[in-house]
Amino acid sequence: MFRPMIRALALCLVLGPTVAATAVQAQSVLLSDVVQGEFRPGWQTASGTHMAALHLQLAPNWKTYWRAPGDAGIPPQFDWAGSENVGAVRFHWPAPDVFQTNGMQTVGYHDELVLPIEVTPKDPRKPVRLRASVDLGVCKDICIPATLMLGTALPGPGNPDSAINAALRARPSTAAEAGLTRITCTVEAIRDGLRITARMDMPPQGQTEVVVFEPGLANIWVSEAQVQRSGGSLTAVAEMVPPSGAPFALNRSAVVVTVIAGEGRAVEIRGCPAD
Numbered sequence: 435m436f437r438p439m440i441r442a443l444a445l446c447l448v449l450g451p452t453v454a455a456t457a458v459q460a461q462s463v464l465l466s467d468v469v470q471g472e473f474r475p476g477w478q479t480a481s482g483t484h485m486a487a488l489h490l491q492l493a494p495n496w497k498t499y500w501r502a503p504g505d506a507g508i509p510p511q512f513d514w515a516g517s518e519n520v521g522a523v524r525f526h527w528p529a530p531d532v533f534q535t536n537g538m539q540t541v542g543y544h545d546e547l548v549l550p551i552e553v554t555p556k557d558p559r560k561p562v563r564l565r566a567s568v569d570l571g572v573c574k575d576i577c578i579p580a581t582l583m584l585g586t587a588l589p590g591p592g593n594p595d596s597a598i599n600a601a602l603r604a605r606p607s608t609a610a611e612a613g614l615t616r617i618t619c620t621v622e623a624i625r626d627g628l629r630i631t632a633r634m635d636m637p638p639q640g641q642t643e644v645v646v647f648e649p650g651l652a653n654i655w656v657s658e659a660q661v662q663r664s665g666g667s668l669t670a671v672a673e674m675v676p677p678s679g680a681p682f683a684l685n686r687s688a689v690v691v692t693v694i695a696g697e698g699r700a701v702e703i704r705g706c707p708a709d
Contacts (some may be wrong), residue, residue: 465578465580467493468492468493468496468572468574468578468580469490469491469492469493469496469498469570469572469580469582470490470491471488471489471490471491471568471582471584472488472489472584472586473486473487473488473489473551473564473566473584473585473586474486474487474488474489474548474586474595474597474598475586475587475588475589475592476550476588476592476593476595476598477591477592477593477594477595478590478591478592479552482554482555482558483552483553483554483555484552484553484555484562484588484590484592485550485551485552485553485598485602486550486551486552486553486564486586486588486598487548487549487550487551487595487597487598487601488510488547488548488549488551488568488584489546489547489548489549489597490543490546490547490548490549490570491545491546492544492545492546492547492572493574494545495544495545495574496544496545496572496573496574497533497540497542497543497544497545497572497573497574498510498542498543498547498570498571498572498573499540499541499542499543499570499571500527500530500541500542500543501525501527501648502541502646502648502656502692503540503541503542503571504532504535504538504539504540504541504646504658505538505539505540505658506535506536506538506540507535507540507541507542507571508569508570508571508577508579509570510549510568510569510570511568511569511570512566512567512568513566513567513568513569514564514565514566515565515567516565516566516585517562517563517564517565517566518561518562518563518565519555519556519557519560519561519562519563520553520554520555520556520562520564521553521554521555521556522553522554523551523552523553523554524551524552524554525549525550525551525552526549526550526551526552526601526602526605527549527605527606528543528547528548528549528601528604528605528698529604529605529606529694529698529699529700530542530543530694530700531543531544531694531696532644532694532696535573538658539644539658540573541644541646541694548597548598548600548601549601550598550601550602551564553588561587561588561589561590562587562588563585563586563587563588564584564585564586564587564588565584565585566583566584566585567581567582567583568581568582568583568584569581570582604698605702606692606700606701606702607699607700607701607702608701608702609636609701609702609703609704611701612636612637612639612693612701613636613637614634614635614636614701614703615635615636616633616634616635617632617633617634617635617636617691617703617705617706617707618632618633618706618707618708618709619631619632619633619686619689619706619707619708619709620633620708620709621684621686621708623681624673624681626675626679626680627654627655627673627674627675627676627679627680627681627682628673628674628681628682628684629671629672629673629674630647630671630672630673630674630684630689630706631669631670631671632645632647632669632670632671632691632706633667633668633669634667634668634669634670634691634693634703635666635667636666636667636668636693636701637666638663638668639693639695639699639700639701640695640696640697640699641695641696642695642696643661643663643668643693643694643695644659644661644693644694644695645659645661645668645670645672645691645692645693645694646659646691646692646694647659647670647672647674647689647690647691648689648690648691648692649674649684649688649689650685650688650689650690651676651682651684651685651688653676653677654674654675654676654682655674655675655676656672656673656674656675657672657673657674657675658672659671659672660672668693670691686705686706686707686708687704687705688705689704689705689706690702690703690704691703691706
């Protein structure tokens with residue numbers, strides 16, 4: 435329990451000054467001056483889904499966070515209550531960037547984010563309307579928790595959207611596209627959780643490579659990975675700590691390993707089999 439509490443304290447230290455600063459600077463730092471959001475309605479796909487997007491425009495040098503935001507970030511949370519004829523929602527995340535926030539590693543996007551959202555309607559014969567409350571964090575010198583209330587109709591067939599198409603092209607490469615030939619993971623119990631070591635046979639993806647582990651379970655704290663490159667082999671080690679502060683069962687097939695190389699480049703590897 436101790437290390438997740440440290441993380442929570444670190445987040446409070448990042449956000450704590452934010453709350454005070456926001457209170458003091460309420461007239462100079464307005465949410466509407468920092469972030470503007472909308473849904474782009476997009477188009478109907480050949481498979482019958484609808485490709486829309488969340489579009490965030492941030493003030494210069496402000497950033498927001500990826501689905502796995504790091505030690506001091508707030509991942510976006512969507513509440514779809516009030517939407518009509520929405521059966522399922524799938525996000526197509528563009529490759530993120532890595533930042534340093536008060537000495538802590540965070541992962542996200544700066545200036546602008548177009549996040550493609552693929553919607554499967556409950557009834558393909560009926561119209562779809564998106565309505566969502568989106569909670570997110572936006573940061574520069576201070577961090578501001580934000581809630582955006584957004585909505586739009588998704589007309590069929592809709593129209594092609596160059597911004598959504600560009601975001602889809604900016605997705606991380608697959609393991610095969612990146613030249614991964616092998617990945618194995620060693621998982622060992624530690625006092626308050628698990629340690630995972632991933633070994634990847636893959637060409638270098640950039641001058642710097644940051645590895646992010648997602649365990650496929652909610653509420654698991656994951657440490658910043660220690661990464662070492664040796665020729666065509668990349669090794670990353672991280673620790674995972676659940677709220678119980680004890681070893682837990684990890685579904686290897688649900689683990690996602692993302693290698694972020696910067697400049698819009700990343701590799702997403704799904705599953706982490708044993709040696």
